[in-house]
Amino acid sequence: MALTISELSLVEQRVANDGPSTGVAYLLWFFLGWISAHRFYLGRPATAILQILSYFILIGFIWL
Template identity: 40%
Template sequence: MNLLEEQVYTNGTNHQRSLVLAYVLWFFLGQLGIHRFYTGRVGSGIAQLLLGVIGYLTAWILIGWLFLFILWIWWFIDIFLIPGMCREPR
């Protein structure tokens, strides 16, 4: 057991997040950034939430597609970032 794990267990809390739950949240609610809230990335979760809401609300005037395109690229990249987000304590 390394020093970080020892500190987590001695405090009586285990901050490890479920990888499966993070991927489920990513798949179903990822365009709202919910998986980032779950992994402790509140700032980027708010950014994804805003991109999604603004993008979907303004898609009918075409500017929203730019927001959604950025969000979808970020959402795809998160596939590879989720394991690290779950391992890293926040």
């Protein structure tokens, strides 16, 4: 059973709307950027952890 053009467009629209919001990502960056909340929200946990670790390393060097 093949989908019609209107059904395909509804599926595409649903997929596009279910992704993460750019506005929410910017708000998370602004308010919780120091814990990389925006990267976790966007589905990038590896770079979020690297960013958190780099904060600790940088703060450690400044502290010394």
